[in-house]
Amino acid sequence: MKYILLLNRFWLNITSFIAPKYCANLAVNIFSKVRIKSIRDKEKPFYAQAREFKVARAGEDLSCYELGNPEGKLLFLVHGWESNPGCFTQFLPHLANYRIIAFTLPSHAHNKETHTNMYEGKDAFKLVLDAIKPTEPFHVVAHSLGSSISSFALSETDYQVDKLVFLSANNLIKQVFQDFQKLVGFNDKVYGLIADKIEGITGNKLEEMKVEDRLKKVKFNELLLIHDKFDKIISFENSAVLHKKFANSKLIPFEKIGHYRMLWNEEVLSEVLRF
Numbered sequence: 001m002k003y004i005l006l007l008n009r010f011w012l013n014i015t016s017f018i019a020p021k022y023c024a025n026l027a028v029n030i031f032s033k034v035r036i037k038s039i040r041d042k043e044k045p046f047y048a049q050a051r052e053f054k055v056a057r058a059g060e061d062l063s064c065y066e067l068g069n070p071e072g073k074l075l076f077l078v079h080g081w082e083s084n085p086g087c088f089t090q091f092l093p094h095l096a097n098y099r100i101i102a103f104t105l106p107s108h109a110h111n112k113e114t115h116t117n118m119y120e121g122k123d124a125f126k127l128v129l130d131a132i133k134p135t136e137p138f139h140v141v142a143h144s145l146g147s148s149i150s151s152f153a154l155s156e157t158d159y160q161v162d163k164l165v166f167l168s169a170n171n172l173i174k175q176v177f178q179d180f181q182k183l184v185g186f187n188d189k190v191y192g193l194i195a196d197k198i199e200g201i202t203g204n205k206l207e208e209m210k211v212e213d214r215l216k217k218v219k220f221n222e223l224l225l226i227h228d229k230f231d232k233i234i235s236f237e238n239s240a241v242l243h244k245k246f247a248n249s250k251l252i253p254f255e256k257i258g259h260y261r262m263l264w265n266e267e268v269l270s271e272v273l274r275f
Contacts, residue, residue, distance in 0.1 A: 024193035043086025077102040080144025125153035137162040161220035173209035223249040233259040
């Protein structure tokens with residue numbers, strides 16, 4: 001993976017000057033490519049316990065999973081980029097009284113598709129919501145990109161949410177692309193072309209894609225934010241800003257729990273359950 005990144009960085013640096021449009025298309029293609037990772041042994045108990053069902057979707061149907069008490073309060077689990085629903089395995093023994101619904105994001109886990117984006121994830125969650133048709137307020141626990149997907153999806157529905165839990169939340173979507181620019185090294189002209197391409201795909205300007213704005217449209221009672229102060233994937237500042245924007249939110253900062261490892265941290269689990 002290290003050598004692939006170096007090769008992409010070298011190639012994008014060169015093409016950003018001699019063929020900026022080609023470079024922008026290449027960068028978007030690289031950015032939206034999902035690295036399929038094997039289901040880890042510690043994630044497999046999730047699938048062993050779950051009842052799988054499908055939700056129809058243009059392209060490839062969504063793999064969805066139901067666990068827990070069918071009569072319990074509804075709880076949706078939304079995983080992050082290059083992850084899978086099994087990342088929530090640690091939570092399962094403590095959520096047995098809930099009716100748990102999870103789904104695999106497009107192009108993730110065992111899916112045959114290879115590329116996706118946040119908007120496809122958002123539309124996928126909406127399809128799952130409409131398949132379940134909640135009639136009472138429900139909970140959502142989301143990790144990383146899953147928090148953005150949840151915010152954007154719920155903002156386009158009339159469903160009532162009781163409690164939202166965002167683990168390592170993102171706020172400004174443009175920051176993701178700016179970080180990508182720094183990592184790979186293409187110039188500002190290419191960044192502008194990428195922003196134009198994203199607008200063409202989503203119908204929204206990259207500058208205007210903000211979780212904080214979408215959350216204002218979501219009918220929710222409370223929001224819990226948990227974030228590692230030293231998270232190297234998504235800056236802690238994202239959750240700090242969201243906390244300032246919403247009076248009905250609570251922010252719990254941690255240190256050295258990592259971006260993915262936090263999902264297996266007992267203190268994080270305790271805070272979520274307490275909330």
